[in-house]
Amino acid sequence: MLYNRTGKSGLLLPAISLGLWHNFGATHGHDSKRAITRRAFERGITHFDLANNYGPPPGSAEEAFGQILREDFAAHRDEMIISTKAGYHMWNGPYGEWGSRKYMIASLNQSLKRLGLDYVDIYYSHRFDPDTPLEETMGALDYAVRSGKALYVGISNYPAKATTEAAKILKQLGTPCLIHQPRFNMLQQEPLEQGIFKAAHDSGMGVICFSPLAQGQLTSKYLNGIPEGSRATVGQFLKKEQITAPLVEKISALNKMAEARGQTLAQMAIAWVLSHNEVTSALIGASRPEQIDDAVGALQNVKFAKAELAKIDKALNGSI
Numbered sequence: 561m562l563y564n565r566t567g568k569s570g571l572l573l574p575a576i577s578l579g580l581w582h583n584f585g586a587t588h589g590h591d592s593k594r595a596i597t598r599r600a601f602e603r604g605i606t607h608f609d610l611a612n613n614y615g616p617p618p619g620s621a622e623e624a625f626g627q628i629l630r631e632d633f634a635a636h637r638d639e640m641i642i643s644t645k646a647g648y649h650m651w652n653g654p655y656g657e658w659g660s661r662k663y664m665i666a667s668l669n670q671s672l673k674r675l676g677l678d679y680v681d682i683y684y685s686h687r688f689d690p691d692t693p694l695e696e697t698m699g700a701l702d703y704a705v706r707s708g709k710a711l712y713v714g715i716s717n718y719p720a721k722a723t724t725e726a727a728k729i730l731k732q733l734g735t736p737c738l739i740h741q742p743r744f745n746m747l748q749q750e751p752l753e754q755g756i757f758k759a760a761h762d763s764g765m766g767v768i769c770f771s772p773l774a775q776g777q778l779t780s781k782y783l784n785g786i787p788e789g790s791r792a793t794v795g796q797f798l799k800k801e802q803i804t805a806p807l808v809e810k811i812s813a814l815n816k817m818a819e820a821r822g823q824t825l826a827q828m829a830i831a832w833v834l835s836h837n838e839v840t841s842a843l844i845g846a847s848r849p850e851q852i853d854d855a856v857g858a859l860q861n862v863k864f865a866k867a868e869l870a871k872i873d874k875a876l877n878g879s880i
């Protein structure tokens with residue numbers, strides 16, 4: 561594993577981190593969750609990413625990971641970076657989502673209980689709340705650190721301007737913003753295009769990119785149809801209709817380039833994310849331990865020649 565410095569902080573994060581958004585709810589068996597997290601840790605993935613609402617049902621991924629922490633990783637807490645977030649809908653009524661101090665602190669207390677922890681390493685505001693003063697949301701993050709319930713704080717899905725402002729407020733409060741968590745992959749490049757990487761980098765934050773495989777689209781799995789049990793068959797966040805003929809053509813062209821590099825497409829997709837200077841870590845998901853091995857294999861070759869990058873752009877534009 562490679563470990564990268566997170567922005568201007570003292571914290572090193574693994575170049576590949578594991579997220580528990582999918583495959584860790586009550587719908588999945590405990591053995592598979594154990595196998596995936598144990599394989600990740602064995603391969604040097606020290607960072608596990610959660611949120612209050614991961615499941616289904618919401619909260620169940622934190623509960624499952626809490627059990628794994630107790631049963632499998634009790635002796636390893638200080639070797640792990642565990643994050644959680646609050647921002648999306650978690651409970652009914654006016655205090656169960658967005659960015660108020662009331663919600664942010666109540667949710668953190670609930671997450672700690674589900675995880676069976678005294679503190680998380682990183683606590684995030686999961687989304688920008690246009691109706692709550694940014695000072696209030698950032699004040700809640702600062703309080704989380706001061707009360708010992710989090711070591712660092714981060715923001716996720718924040719636009720560029722709010723990123724700069726959030727960093728400024730947190731700096732004034734004396735709790736620097738550690739990290740930004742946007743979605744970024746070859747098919748979805750908004751953080752680059754909209755100045756989010758630049759805003760985070762200029763503010764001294766690291767960047768951890770979620771869905772580097774575009775939920776599995778940037779692997780070879782959809783080249784010849786939609787395999788049973790794949791995320792597209794679950795159809796909640798990745799729908800079958802998204803696997804279109806033009807997409808498959810792009811994936812096919814990218815797959816050939818990956819082969820020429822001696823990589824799987826998943827490995828090339830992760831390497832491409834990591835080839836951006838601002839990026840600290842690629843935050844993957846996995847439904848099986850073998851997918852962890854595939855991802856870690858990406859680190860064998862994270863360099864791209866200019867001509868290769870140009871060819872990837874061509875494939876993405878559909879002009880190959």
Ligand code: NDP
Pocket residue numbers: 578579580581582583609610686716717741769770771772773774775776777779780781789790791792826843844845846847848850851852854855
């Ligand atoms: P990815 O883009 O890495 O997609 C992961 C999925 O791709 C796997 O579950 C699997 O799906 C498939 N896959 C993975 N490896 C392979 C492989 N080698 N070959 C074939 N298929 C593969 O990431 P996610 O979309 O899962 O997101 C990762 C994490 O990012 C989340 O768990 C969460 O922590 C974070 N996140 C944060 C968000 C935010 O708002 N901050 C939003 C979304 C995610 P299959 O079931 O088909 O096998």
